[in-house]
Amino acid sequence: MADLADTGSLQVRSVSKLFGTFRAVNDISLDIQKGEFLTLLGPSGSGKTTLLMMIAGFLDISEGDIALDGSSIAQTPAEKRNFGMVFQGYALFPHMSVRDNIGYALSVRKRPAEEIRSRVDEMLELVQLQDFADRKPGQLSGGQQQRVALARALCFAPPVLLLDEPLGALDKKLRVEVQEQLKDIHRRVGTTFIYVTHDQEEALSMSDRIVIMRDGAIEQVGTPQELYERPVNQFTASFLGKSNFIQQNGKTCALRPEKIDLRKGEGHSEARMSGTVRSVTYFGSMQRVIVDASDGTEIEVDIDVWRNSEPLDVGDAVDLLWKDEAAVELQTG
Amino acid sequence: MHTLSRHIHPGWLIIAPLLVLVVALYLGPILNILWLSVTDPEPGFGNYAKLGESDALIRIVWTTVRICIITTVFSVTLGYSIAYAMVHCHQRQKNYMLTLLLVSFWISILVRTFSWLMLLGRKGLVNGTLENIGLIAEPIAFMRNELGVLIGMVHYMIPYAVLPLLVSMQSLDTRVMDASRNLGASGTQTFWRIYLPLTLPGLVASTLLVFILSLGFYVTPAVLGGGKVLMVAEYISVQLLVTLKWGTAAMLAAIMLAGVLAMLWVMSRFMKLSTVFGGAAR
Numbered sequence: 001m002a003d004l005a006d007t008g009s010l011q012v013r014s015v016s017k018l019f020g021t022f023r024a025v026n027d028i029s030l031d032i033q034k035g036e037f038l039t040l041l042g043p044s045g046s047g048k049t050t051l052l053m054m055i056a057g058f059l060d061i062s063e064g065d066i067a068l069d070g071s072s073i074a075q076t077p078a079e080k081r082n083f084g085m086v087f088q089g090y091a092l093f094p095h096m097s098v099r100d101n102i103g104y105a106l107s108v109r110k111r112p113a114e115e116i117r118s119r120v121d122e123m124l125e126l127v128q129l130q131d132f133a134d135r136k137p138g139q140l141s142g143g144q145q146q147r148v149a150l151a152r153a154l155c156f157a158p159p160v161l162l163l164d165e166p167l168g169a170l171d172k173k174l175r176v177e178v179q180e181q182l183k184d185i186h187r188r189v190g191t192t193f194i195y196v197t198h199d200q201e202e203a204l205s206m207s208d209r210i211v212i213m214r215d216g217a218i219e220q221v222g223t224p225q226e227l228y229e230r231p232v233n234q235f236t237a238s239f240l241g242k243s244n245f246i247q248q249n250g251k252t253c254a255l256r257p258e259k260i261d262l263r264k265g266e267g268h269s270e271a272r273m274s275g276t277v278r279s280v281t282y283f284g285s286m287q288r289v290i291v292d293a294s295d296g297t298e299i300e301v302d303i304d305v306w307r308n309s310e311p312l313d314v315g316d317a318v319d320l321l322w323k324d325e326a327a328v329e330l331q332t333g
Numbered sequence: 334m335h336t337l338s339r340h341i342h343p344g345w346l347i348i349a350p351l352l353v354l355v356v357a358l359y360l361g362p363i364l365n366i367l368w369l370s371v372t373d374p375e376p377g378f379g380n381y382a383k384l385g386e387s388d389a390l391i392r393i394v395w396t397t398v399r400i401c402i403i404t405t406v407f408s409v410t411l412g413y414s415i416a417y418a419m420v421h422c423h424q425r426q427k428n429y430m431l432t433l434l435l436v437s438f439w440i441s442i443l444v445r446t447f448s449w450l451m452l453l454g455r456k457g458l459v460n461g462t463l464e465n466i467g468l469i470a471e472p473i474a475f476m477r478n479e480l481g482v483l484i485g486m487v488h489y490m491i492p493y494a495v496l497p498l499l500v501s502m503q504s505l506d507t508r509v510m511d512a513s514r515n516l517g518a519s520g521t522q523t524f525w526r527i528y529l530p531l532t533l534p535g536l537v538a539s540t541l542l543v544f545i546l547s548l549g550f551y552v553t554p555a556v557l558g559g560g561k562v563l564m565v566a567e568y569i570s571v572q573l574l575v576t577l578k579w580g581t582a583a584m585l586a587a588i589m590l591a592g593v594l595a596m597l598w599v600m601s602r603f604m605k606l607s608t609v610f611g612g613a614a615r
Binding site: 077078087 | 506508509511512513514515516517518519522526527530531
């Protein structure tokens with residue numbers, strides 16, 4: 001197997017993709033470290049899948065360049081790039097057994113049967129599908145198919161693994177479980193993961209860094225914590241988690257619902273705003289309260305039910321309090 | 334009425350007259366032919382025994398099977414390429430191709446057969462042109478032989494070969510081919526290891542369809558073979574109308590029927606397989 005220690009960094013340099021005159025991806029530059037778990041996050045139509053397909057080699061680059069470890073791969077066809085990929089819907093070979101699916105990449109490289117066998121066994125163990133080697137993909141559950149797709153993509157030890165919404169077809173509970181497995185596998189194989197999703201929870205829980213995209217351009221890049229705690233604009237603030245937008249010192253600030261303190265009654269000395277409760281929604285671990293603030297805006301507050309046992313009713317007068325650092329000043333609209 | 338409808342779905346009452354018609358006009362005659370084949374001219378399996386005794390009969394059956402196999406191989410190979418081209422070209426070109434295919438599909442077999450005669454006959458367009466420009470001294474014998482029959486039959490069968498293949502190729506998940514490329518397979522490897530196996534049900538369906546239809550060919554061998562290429566269907570007609578040996582005709586018809594039914598059974602198994610493949614692809 002190729003040594004992964006010194007390969008897997010990817011440089012995206014001013015890349016654009018035009019379909020006719022429409023710019024699906026517009027002048028994106030990005031440095032991806034080897035071994036990194038990078039997530040491209042954005043709503044549908046943000047260009048994240050287009051960018052991934054250009055990295056995979058399924059789409060030509062209209063402008064700019066993509067390089068692996070510093071050398072351009074723009075002219076390298078998809079089958080020569082040696083990038084693993086987990087497709088949306090998995091795209092497993094339905095006529096082949098799980099074993100043949102996983103071993104396909106080695107088999108088309110004409111590796112000896114013995115090597116393929118032992119490598120596939122290793123992969124089956126990695127994704128814990130040892131007992132399913134002889135089944136056809138159609139006989140597996142969605143989660144198992146997803147793991148076959150992952151093992152197939154990792155079997156030839158690619159320097160980079162591309163994942164296109166791999167958990168989209170799974171139900172919510174399974175998704176959380178698979179997220180853990182994916183993170184674990186990423187740690188163990190050390191491959192660079194580039195992960196496309198529109199699910200902010202997936203992005204937050206797995207990524208080393210997240211790239212937030214909108215309309216073919218990058219809105220913000222950073223670690224999950226950076227993006228959540230210091231969003232630069234309204235789009236990031238509202239796409240990643242929920243956010244209130246308030247005017248403070250003449251500037252727009254983002255204020256997370258869980259960082260607001262809500263006190264019943266009026267006249268608290270440190271109160272920043274007052275208002276009346278419009279609705280209270282119970283979510284089990286927390287309560288979401290929507291407050292009509294006195295200045296006409298609408299503020300969402302998440303309350304820890306356990307620590308705030310004081311019952312709230314619609315129409316109650318409340319004061320809203322928060323610390324200075326809770327409100328994050330946005331750089332742009 | 335209430336008790337009746339509990340046992341028999343009322344829908345059956347509506348289609349009952351049709352059902353009776355089908356049984357009376359379709360199954361009846363078929364049973365009659367089967368009956369004839371073992372009773373005419375005398376009861377017993379004498380007609381079937383002829384198949385082992387008469388060299389002429391054996392030759393006719395063999396000619397039929399051979400022509401059908403060659404026709405099938407050429408029609409399906411050409412059909413596969415055409416279907417592949419149609420699936421992978423632009424929508425506009427695809428519409429043109431589909432129109433051309435359907436137009437030839439709808440033109441009467443007689444018209445198509447006689448056009449070949451005009452094109453490829455001794456004094457036809459092709460021989461005439463080749464002679465005029467001095468490429469050949471004697472006309473090439475395209476017609477009145479097996480070659481003529483094969484040209485006519487392959488031409489007629491291509492739409493039948495293309496349509497099942499087209500359906501099968503269109504329903505393929507193209508991401509599977511992307512996945513194969515992504516895993517490092519060349520175009521050729523992807524075709525042999527992924528594309529061909531996944532379109533196999535369509536290939537089997539189109540092969541059987543063409544083969545079964547070829548078995549019953551009558552007009553094309555009669556016209557383009559010029560009486561020199563005798564296939565089963567034509568022989569049956571001769572037995573019925575000229576020599577009046579209805580028992581032999583019925584025996585040949587029964588054998589063809591059995592052969593076709595056997596192949597349909599094989600086909601139905603592959604069609605079921607195709608849904609297994611299709612279901613697994615997602």
